[in-house]
Amino acid sequence: MYMRIKAVRKSVGMSQRAFGESLGASRDIISNIEQGRQAISDTLVRLICKVYNVNEHWLRTGEGEMRCEETVDEKLRSWVDEVLSGRPENIRYAFLTVMSNLDDDGWKRIADFVERVYCETHSTTPEEIDREKDRLQLADEIEESENQMEELYPSDGRNIV
Structure with missing residues (x-):
């Protein structure tokens, strides 16, 4: 599993430090996990899966695909989150703002x-x-x-x- 965790980190283009910070862990913990020197907790496995949309079965066994198939609602939620984290002068942000103020007519x-x-x-x-x-x-x-x-x-x- 330690090699698959490293594969996840590499797939998102993060350093061990940044990857660890995103999960509330230190660079040393991530390094030790990736080297197979430290066991990974179930909590950290689930967190990696949630944060990076990783298939837990794949992470634990290597079977199947790395990424989970996102539902339409998940894709929409991600897109809205991305737009809302952007700048207010962004056209997508302005579009969502106008849409949120529409009445039935x-x-x-x-x-x-x-x-x-x-x-x-x-x-x-x-x-x-x-x-x-x-x-x-x-x-x-x-x-x-x-x-x-x-x-x-x-x-x-x-x-x-």
């Missing part, structure tokens, strides 16, 4: 704008989009009705009604 105008852009770039008319929305809503209603019927008349032969 503002969000509707953005949705309408995005729909127009989609129609323009996909040669789709607003009527076709409305028909697709209606089709999806109808499919949802049919599925809900089927679920209600299954509750009343289960397919296993029991009669609830």
